[in-house]
Amino acid sequence: MTALHSDQILEELRELWASLGKAAEQGDSHGVVRACALTLIVFAEETDDVVSIGETLAELMHEHPHRAIVVRVRRDAPPLLEHRVLAQCWMPFGRRQQLCCERIEILAAEASLPDLAPILLALRAPDLPVVLWYRSERVFESPALPATALAAHKIVVDAASAGDPPAMLRRLAEATAAGLPIADLSWTRLTRWREIVAQVFENPASRALLPRIGEVRVFHPGERIPPEACYLAAWVLDALGREIDVGFEAAAQDGIEFRGTGIQPVHVAGCPRASDSALLREELAILGRDPVYDRALRLAARIAGRERG
Amino acid sequence: MSQENPFQDPLRFERGVPPCAVVIFGANGDLARRKLIPALYRLAGQRLLPPGFAVLGNSRTPLSDEAFRDKMRESVAGFLEDTPLEEEVWGVLAKALFYVPGDVHDPELYARLAGKLGEIETSFQTGGNVLFYLATQPSQYTPIAQGIGAAGLARGAGWRRLIIEKPFGHDLASARELNRELQRVFDEPSILRIDHYLGKETVQNILAFRFSNGIFEPLWNRRYVNHVQITAAESIGLEGRGAYYQEAGALRDMIQSHLLQVMATIGMEPPASYEAEAVRDERAKLLRSIRIMKPEHVPHDAVAGQYGPASVGGEEAPGFRQEPGVAPDSETDTYAAATFFIDNWRWAGVPFYIRTGKRLPRRVTDAAIHFNAAPLALFAAHNPQCPSQLTPNLLIVRVQPEQGVSLRFLSKQPGVGMTLRPVSMDFNYGESFGSRQSWDYETLLVDAMLGDSTLYIRQDAVEASWAAVQPILDVWSNQRFDFPNYAAGTWGPKAADEMLARCGHAWRNP
Numbered sequence: 168m169t170a171l172h173s174d175q176i177l178e179e180l181r182e183l184w185a186s187l188g189k190a191a192e193q194g195d196s197h198g199v200v201r202a203c204a205l206t207l208i209v210f211a212e213e214t215d216d217v218v219s220i221g222e223t224l225a226e227l228m229h230e231h232p233h234r235a236i237v238v239r240v241r242r243d244a245p246p247l248l249e250h251r252v253l254a255q256c257w258m259p260f261g262r263r264q265q266l267c268c269e270r271i272e273i274l275a276a277e278a279s280l281p282d283l284a285p286i287l288l289a290l291r292a293p294d295l296p297v298v299l300w301y302r303s304e305r306v307f308e309s310p311a312l313p314a315t316a317l318a319a320h321k322i323v324v325d326a327a328s329a330g331d332p333p334a335m336l337r338r339l340a341e342a343t344a345a346g347l348p349i350a351d352l353s354w355t356r357l358t359r360w361r362e363i364v365a366q367v368f369e370n371p372a373s374r375a376l377l378p379r380i381g382e383v384r385v386f387h388p389g390e391r392i393p394p395e396a397c398y399l400a401a402w403v404l405d406a407l408g409r410e411i412d413v414g415f416e417a418a419a420q421d422g423i424e425f426r427g428t429g430i431q432p433v434h435v436a437g438c439p440r441a442s443d444s445a446l447l448r449e450e451l452a453i454l455g456r457d458p459v460y461d462r463a464l465r466l467a468a469r470i471a472g473r474e475r476g
Numbered sequence: 477m478s479q480e481n482p483f484q485d486p487l488r489f490e491r492g493v494p495p496c497a498v499v500i501f502g503a504n505g506d507l508a509r510r511k512l513i514p515a516l517y518r519l520a521g522q523r524l525l526p527p528g529f530a531v532l533g534n535s536r537t538p539l540s541d542e543a544f545r546d547k548m549r550e551s552v553a554g555f556l557e558d559t560p561l562e563e564e565v566w567g568v569l570a571k572a573l574f575y576v577p578g579d580v581h582d583p584e585l586y587a588r589l590a591g592k593l594g595e596i597e598t599s600f601q602t603g604g605n606v607l608f609y610l611a612t613q614p615s616q617y618t619p620i621a622q623g624i625g626a627a628g629l630a631r632g633a634g635w636r637r638l639i640i641e642k643p644f645g646h647d648l649a650s651a652r653e654l655n656r657e658l659q660r661v662f663d664e665p666s667i668l669r670i671d672h673y674l675g676k677e678t679v680q681n682i683l684a685f686r687f688s689n690g691i692f693e694p695l696w697n698r699r700y701v702n703h704v705q706i707t708a709a710e711s712i713g714l715e716g717r718g719a720y721y722q723e724a725g726a727l728r729d730m731i732q733s734h735l736l737q738v739m740a741t742i743g744m745e746p747p748a749s750y751e752a753e754a755v756r757d758e759r760a761k762l763l764r765s766i767r768i769m770k771p772e773h774v775p776h777d778a779v780a781g782q783y784g785p786a787s788v789g790g791e792e793a794p795g796f797r798q799e800p801g802v803a804p805d806s807e808t809d810t811y812a813a814a815t816f817f818i819d820n821w822r823w824a825g826v827p828f829y830i831r832t833g834k835r836l837p838r839r840v841t842d843a844a845i846h847f848n849a850a851p852l853a854l855f856a857a858h859n860p861q862c863p864s865q866l867t868p869n870l871l872i873v874r875v876q877p878e879q880g881v882s883l884r885f886l887s888k889q890p891g892v893g894m895t896l897r898p899v900s901m902d903f904n905y906g907e908s909f910g911s912r913q914s915w916d917y918e919t920l921l922v923d924a925m926l927g928d929s930t931l932y933i934r935q936d937a938v939e940a941s942w943a944a945v946q947p948i949l950d951v952w953s954n955q956r957f958d959f960p961n962y963a964a965g966t967w968g969p970k971a972a973d974e975m976l977a978r979c980g981h982a983w984r985n986p
Contacts (some may be wrong), residue, residue, distance in 0.1 A: 191568075194622075200904075218659050328498070358485075358488050358489070361483065361485065362485075362486075362489045362490070363490075364483055365481060365483035365484050365485070365489060366527075367495075368481050368482075369481055369484050369492060374481060377482070402483075404485075406482040407482060408482070418841065449488065453487055453488070457487055457488075459485050459487065459488075
């Protein structure tokens with residue numbers, strides 16, 4: 168196993184910046200600026216699409232410049248910790264300086280995860296928020312590297328990619344109840360759709376119908392009820408502040424319908440899916456707890472459990 | 477059932493702009509083409525405009541809706557600056573653009589506007605909400621307001637608001653007169669006086685910087701602040717604004733409006749809340765606390781300048797009097813500097829130096845807070861060339877071209893001995909927040925549609941800022957100047973340096 172020393176990695180970063188500065192002096196650019204507003208630690212499987220992760224990070228850095236630490240985990244392998252450092256740069260319009268974000272890539276065997284926590288703590292950009300993005304459900308649930316050990320300001324997961332989404336929602340609800348600042352991209356995917364629902368009820372005439380709504384029906388593609396559908400129903404229940412009938416129906420397209428006695432059903436179709444970078448951009452703008460999400464998660468976990476029977 | 481929408485999520489949702497129609501008078505003019513329509517396009521691109529939204533343009537040029545859309549498309553493509561035009565976004569906005577030609581002095585125009593607004597209200601479900609934007613010559617403000625009032629357009633099913641651009645009058649008396657005319661038609665909360673400086677991120681950030689950080693506010697007073705310098709420098713000349721500028725001058729064009737607002741934001745007391753009236757109360761209170769100069773103090777505390785011809789970077793730059801549309805004996809100030817004092821407990825005795833000018837060496841707007849030197853020059857013997865009295869701590873709020881905050885302090889130079897060197901700690905918007913920055917007009921248009929007047933100027937603040945500069949205007953209007961008194965490409969007349977030197981200060985070189 169190759170040992171990993173945080174001091175060595177940080178020294179390599181310093182050398183990287185020095186060489187970038189030198190290259191810029193010799194080229195057309197008027198220097199490089201190291202931009203960093205947070206540390207973003209990404210946990211992924213070794214088999215995960217590393218190019219896609221890189222593209223997502225590159226898209227994020229325009230609004231959320233960061234130090235990225237990408238940890239890729241190799242299954243069933245002897246202890247292993249390897250690393251490399253690199254920088255991604257861009258030249259903002261009208262500027263002569265390049266803005267650059269640094270990235271540390273670590274390849275770790277699953278067996279080496281317990282050794283990794285102190286290294287990650289040392290590699291965080293000092294005094295700036297830390298966000299964990301779990302693309303691997305297995306690492307999220309691994310006791311070898313508990314999220315609590317990394318003192319994160321936000322822990323991002325995606326229940327939709329979990330093997331058992333209802334169980335994942337339950338675990339997220341427990342983690343939130345225990346005080347962890349959880350964010351779920353399945354919830355973030357709903358923002359635009361929720362916004363349209365809210366716009367429908369901006370109209371006072373529509374709002375007057377709210378007390379008469381007795382049922383909400385969520386339409387979803389596929390047989391399995393996705394976590395997004397559970398979240399949406401949960402959010403409606405929480406907003407209305409009372410129990411109403413909740414139903415799910417497989418359909419060609421996402422949608423939500425409000426029904427009640429003596430009123431025309433109000434149907435709001437779902438929205439196109441946003442990219443991971445767009446979802447993360449939204450989450451990184453809200454560091455800490457989101458009370459609306461926390462309440463919706465609690466109810467969504469209950470609904471998902473009930474629907475599964 | 478509560479009147480609140482239970483589905484709103486302010487943490488995540490963009491502020492919901494209500495359905496409305498925006499009527500732009502002067503829609504074929506420079507402001508509309510360079511700023512307003514491009515800002516609306518960017519808002520459309522960010523999905524910040526509601527589905528029930530339309531723009532009704534007016535100017536004297538006869539144009540069809542289609543021709544108006546084509547012209548606006550050309551403008552948006554030309555003035556977007558940082559991104560190419562996206563046809564899909566433009567397509568959405570273009571469908572909401574309409575045009576009614578006509579002379580603003582013609583009562584028939586307002587009848588036609590009323591008819592078109594009625595159609596828009598029905599087809600776009602705007603709820604009768606209308607924002608009138610006067611992007612015209614200031615001389616047309618009163619006739620337009622009167623036309624709107626006479627046609628009954630100032631009242632309707634929804635809200636009606638009026639935006640006007642500076643200058644709000646050309647002196648205190650005319651500002652009051654203009655306001656009287658506007659208030660015959662619109663009540664004060666419905667009149668939004670735009671100062672685009674207040675829409676700039678950094679100017680708004682002054683409030684965040686001061687009132688959300690515990691470490692600065694205790695130092696923000698006469699005990700620790702030695703003086704404040706506010707600079708708004710332009711490297712360019714008139715750029716076709718000769719006729720307007722000759723009437724206005726630098727003092728009216730920049731100091732009375734933008735720079736006194738910046739000064740008010742730097743100097744104001746903490747508001748009780750971040751509500752429009754609470755913020756505007758404090759800003760206005762600060763402006764009312766500016767000591768009014770006595771006429772005999774004007775030559776001492778204010779400097780007028782006008783640039784002459786010079787060779788700048790190998791090019792011949794004309795003097796002001798040689799610019800197109802400018803009289804050869806013009807007495808207009810293209811440079812103005814003034815020393816203001818704020819007579820309140822926080823700032824008594826602290827000079828606020830403000831300067832602005834055209835054809836200065838570079839384009840820069842910033843405000844620098846100069847702190848007092850350390851009480852004891854402990855390292856003076858080691859630093860005869862750099863005494864701390866000459867390099868005090870400086871906090872610089874950079875407004876343009878780059879937006880950010882810098883703090884200058886002294887640091888030990890590496891090596892043997894205790895040689896000190898000034899160093900700078902910089903926060904730059906671009907570096908910390910990447911590329912996401914709203915244009916000032918985007919922010920202000922959204923605020924106007926939402927009815928949030930925090931960043932708009934209230935009439936009492938307009939009057940207070942005119943009152944502050946009126947004595948200077950009065951003295952200058954009766955004075956013959958020995959213009960030109962500075963060469964293009966320099967930092968202004970020598971008298972401005974002398975104004976500060978008398979107090980033992982010197983202008984920064986921003």
